Each structure stands twice: as structure tokens, then as C-alpha cells.
Amino acid sequence: MEAFFSSLVSILFHGLAFGAILYVISVGLSVTMGLMGFVNLAHGVFAMAGGYLMISAMQKLGLAWLPALLLACAAVALASMLLERLLYARLYGAGELEQVLFTIGLIFVAVALARLAYGTGPQSAPLPDYMKGQTELFGRTFPSYRVVVIASSAVLIAVLWIGLERTRWGAMVRAAVDNRAMAQSIGIDTGRLFTYTFALGSGLAALGGALGADLLAMTPTYPFEHLVYFLIVVAIGGLGTLRGPFVGALLIGIGDTACKYWMPQFGAFFVYAATMALLLWRPQGLLGRAH
Amino acid sequence: MFGDSGAAIGYGGSARLRPLEVLPWVLAAVVFFFAPNYLPLGAYILIMILFALSLELILGYGGIVTLGHAAYFGFGAYVAGILAVRVSGDPLLGLAAAALAAGLLGLATGAVILRTHALALLMLTLAITSIVFEIASQWTSVTGGSDGMHSVPILPILGSFKFDMFGKTAYLYCLLVLFLCWWLVRTIVHSPFGMALAGTRENDVRMHAIGAPVYRRQLIAYTISAALAGVAGALLTHTTQFVGLSVLTFELSGEVLVMLVLGGIRRIYGAFVGPVVFLVARDYLAKQSPEYWTLGIGLLLIFIVMFARGGILGLMDSLRRRLVRKVS
Numbered sequence: 155m156e157a158f159f160s161s162l163v164s165i166l167f168h169g170l171a172f173g174a175i176l177y178v179i180s181v182g183l184s185v186t187m188g189l190m191g192f193v194n195l196a197h198g199v200f201a202m203a204g205g206y207l208m209i210s211a212m213q214k215l216g217l218a219w220l221p222a223l224l225l226a227c228a229a230v231a232l233a234s235m236l237l238e239r240l241l242y243a244r245l246y247g248a249g250e251l252e253q254v255l256f257t258i259g260l261i262f263v264a265v266a267l268a269r270l271a272y273g274t275g276p277q278s279a280p281l282p283d284y285m286k287g288q289t290e291l292f293g294r295t296f297p298s299y300r301v302v303v304i305a306s307s308a309v310l311i312a313v314l315w316i317g318l319e320r321t322r323w324g325a326m327v328r329a330a331v332d333n334r335a336m337a338q339s340i341g342i343d344t345g346r347l348f349t350y351t352f353a354l355g356s357g358l359a360a361l362g363g364a365l366g367a368d369l370l371a372m373t374p375t376y377p378f379e380h381l382v383y384f385l386i387v388v389a390i391g392g393l394g395t396l397r398g399p400f401v402g403a404l405l406i407g408i409g410d411t412a413c414k415y416w417m418p419q420f421g422a423f424f425v426y427a428a429t430m431a432l433l434l435w436r437p438q439g440l441l442g443r444a445h
Numbered sequence: 446m447f448g449d450s451g452a453a454i455g456y457g458g459s460a461r462l463r464p465l466e467v468l469p470w471v472l473a474a475v476v477f478f479f480a481p482n483y484l485p486l487g488a489y490i491l492i493m494i495l496f497a498l499s500l501e502l503i504l505g506y507g508g509i510v511t512l513g514h515a516a517y518f519g520f521g522a523y524v525a526g527i528l529a530v531r532v533s534g535d536p537l538l539g540l541a542a543a544a545l546a547a548g549l550l551g552l553a554t555g556a557v558i559l560r561t562h563a564l565a566l567l568m569l570t571l572a573i574t575s576i577v578f579e580i581a582s583q584w585t586s587v588t589g590g591s592d593g594m595h596s597v598p599i600l601p602i603l604g605s606f607k608f609d610m611f612g613k614t615a616y617l618y619c620l621l622v623l624f625l626c627w628w629l630v631r632t633i634v635h636s637p638f639g640m641a642l643a644g645t646r647e648n649d650v651r652m653h654a655i656g657a658p659v660y661r662r663q664l665i666a667y668t669i670s671a672a673l674a675g676v677a678g679a680l681l682t683h684t685t686q687f688v689g690l691s692v693l694t695f696e697l698s699g700e701v702l703v704m705l706v707l708g709g710i711r712r713i714y715g716a717f718v719g720p721v722v723f724l725v726a727r728d729y730l731a732k733q734s735p736e737y738w739t740l741g742i743g744l745l746l747i748f749i750v751m752f753a754r755g756g757i758l759g760l761m762d763s764l765r766r767r768l769v770r771k772v773s
Contacts, residue, residue: 256750262743389568423579437565
């Protein structure tokens, strides 16, 4: 019984860390998809860019872990703003197929650039000393890195939720998600709102990618490999909300960890099967609203 | 959406064979007689044309955006491989089994995914491919797992045409199967059923309003498309005697989508032009620098979406229209 309990705690803990990273990366995707109705398959590109830029900042500029992380995040947010203005914005009114093709094209470009710049092998950022070792909590020991991941994600999530619920900008975003035409007609500049929200979502993805670089290793095919999980989190959670992908990320993070721990012979089979069942039951996601 | 040129849409077009439609088959014959070194590549191109054609039926005509068409291609490939190893290596039997199996999978999964729209539909197609992939990668005793199945024993076609090492039989075999499938797709597209399918793509609300059985039509098209993709997969197994996990990847689904769009969507021959250009170019360029090849494909896709949504054939159409206008 004790052995089972301890494996359960371990699964919950690792699942929570994985889920936290998935959430930080995917939440921007949920907001941009809900806000703009844009099928952005290239969201993982921003996460990958965050991870690689952090590694570069540490190796080339000699920055410490945290400044490198923040720098990477800011750089990706700025770059994504440019990308949104130049390319994404032209396709807001276009069909699903164009958006899918365009973002697949972006993934190809990003994969090629990553391979040219960093080679094909996996890379990870060297962790600072205080994240190496173990941390003792409630009479058990946990790997410190994952504790940091969970704690910082929790802070981030709290800031994000308060920001969306309490600030003027948050109210504008919520209004635009609910009814874009109405939001425009009462004088909200939705174009600018989209740009800033997109940049925020991409910046968060970069943060998640960099923060989770030790969990999801940086390889050039990162945006392809993890695309399905990012999309699943958003799809089963529900578009355009902050809570939806949170529930989705926790379910997938813990579910995936449990499946791989208890039934490694089935791989990720049950995660996909459960996703299918869930989407059939609620096509709009757990917390999404039916259209 | 794509393609504003009325002539290319497919409905309303005459079902009579135009002289230009003979061109692909003449070219295929020319390759067979005058470029024997390219037969293995040629056979692969023919297979991808069939795969693209199957996608065209549901994406171009049905308007169903899928990211998981490799599921049916790969399923057909594995069915053909497993059948050859365990039961019989007869190719025609393999083709029939792959078509049937992939068609049934298409029917079962299509019945589910066609009830949804937009992101949920996209996700379900991805999830289905991932599930088939996981089964193929984990069920090692049957599928060979990540090693795949090597040297799959394939018998001569009809007991008399052996697969030779120059790939002559394989090329003609693929060509013949492609020809039959092309004829089938062409007939479907020009039939009232095909027009109703295109009508659903253009405006499904209106199709519902006039009482058309939208869901049933889409499901039939999806099943046929899956069966054709399965046949293409089986051809790959038969001609290479190998099945690996790469036939079930998201990358393959993406690649065939790229080929189709490159050629030109919403017209049968886009599925012919795209794979030829894409695969011949890859044969030359990808060997020298795979990174720049990937970069080029990505930039090309972005370019097509931004400036040339009709693909190569669409560009040729507008070029021709401009020339005609100048002359008259």
C-alpha cells in the first residue's frame, strides 16, 4: 500500500510539473484561437524559440539562468508581434485551410532554421545549482527543478488570471472573445488588442519552452513533436478561456505520466483515446461554450 | 477560401475527356521507355499522386480539412505488409485487403469525426493518426515496432509478373492502379454526387436547407478517400517490400497536403502536378542540403497561401487568361 501511495504521489508530482509546462505554453494558443479564431499550428515554434534563445543567451552572452530566460521570453514576444502584423493579420478572415497551411509553412521554416543554427541533436540549458538536487517537502524528497517549475507556473497563472479578471486590458480581451463586432463598435481597437494578446501568448509559450527545456528537450522538430499535446490541451479545455486549458493541461499532464508509468507498453494510446472520447462528448471542450 | 476561378472548381465542367487529360499518361509512358533509371522514383511519385488524389476528394471537393490522412495510407501499408508475412504475398489480394481495411477504418472514424467541425475535427484527425501510430509502434510482435517490417515477401502479380530489381514491374503496376483509381475519382467528381459534395464545401447551410443528406455524402466520400489512401499505402509496401512507422506520421500527412496545394487544390490534376514537382525537386535538392530544402518548402507554403492560392495550375490558368486577353 505504501509503495502504491508513494508511486501515486510521484505520478501526481511529475504530472503536475508536466501539466504546468503544458499550460504555460498552451494558454496563449487558447486565447489567440478563441480571440481571433485562428488555427495556429505554429504555436510550438514560439516555445522552441524560447528554449533555444535561452540556451544561446547562457552560452554566448554568459547570462545566468533567470536573466537568460526573461531575455528569451521578451525577444520572442517582440518577434511574434512583428510576425503577427506582417503575416498572421492578413489571414484572420481567411479559411481554416489557409491558416493550417500557413502555420505548417512557418513550422517548416522554424525547423530548418533551428537545424541550421543548433544542429539536429537535443540540447538543454544547464541548470543553476539551486535547481539540481532534491528538495524535501512534507517528509518526501522531490527533484528541485520540478518544484521550481510548479511554483513559478503557479505564480504565473495567478498573475495571468488576476490580470485578465481585474485589469482594463483583461476586460477588453474578454469582451472581444465574447463578441468581436460589438467590442469593435464600442470603440475597442481589436487589431491592436490582437497584436498585444498574440505577443503575450507567444511570450508565455517562450517562457514555458525555456522553463521546461529540461522536461521537453530542445530539438529542431520540437514544434512537430509536441504539437498534438498543445492542441489537445486547448481542444479538450475549451477555446478562449484561461481555466479551460488549465483543466486540460492538468488532465493531460497527470494522465500521460500515469499511463507511461503504469502501462508503458501502451505508450500514449490512452491519452489519445480519452481525448477522442472527450471531444465526441463535448466537441467544444470541457469548459468551452457551445456555439 | 481557395480558388476563385470558376473553371477549376470542378462542378459544371464537362465530363468528356479533354485532349490534355491524356498528357499525364503519355508522360508516364515516356518515362518508362526513356528514363529507366528513374523508375523507382517514378513508382514512388505515382503512389504519392494516388495518395494526393485521395486527399483531394475530401479536402478539395468535400472541404474537410484533415491533418490525419496518413492514418489510412499507413493502415493500408501495414495491412498489406502483415497479410504478406502471415497469409499470402499475393499483391492483388493485398490491394483488396488494404482497400477494404482502410475503407472500414475510414467509415468508422469518419462517422465520428464528421459530426464535429473546425478545431475539434482537426484534433480528432490528429488523434486518430496518433492512435494508429501508437498501435503500430507498440505492437512489436506483429508490426515490428520502430524497426518496421523488412523484406516483406511479395509474390508475382497474377502469378506471372515478378517484381524485378529495375523496378519495371513495380512502375507499371503502380501506373495501372493509379489509372483505375483516377478513373474512379474522375467519375465521382463529375457525377451528381461529386457536385453535391462540392456544394457542401461551398455552403453547407444551404445544402442542408435544400434537404441534401450532407453528413451521409461526406461520410461516403471520406470512406472512398480512405480506401484509396489505403491502396496507395499497399502499393508502397508492395513496391518497396518494407513498411515503417514513417507511413503513419503527421509529417507525411503534412507533406501530402503540401504536394496537393502546390499542384493546385480543387482540381483533379493538382494532385498530379504537385507530387511530381515536389518529389523531383526533393530528389535533387534534399540530398545536398536537407535544411535548405525544409526552409524552401516552408517559404513556398507561405508564398502559396499569401499570393498563389491556386498552386501551380492556378498560376498557369491566370497566365493563360492574361495571354488570351492580350490576343483578343
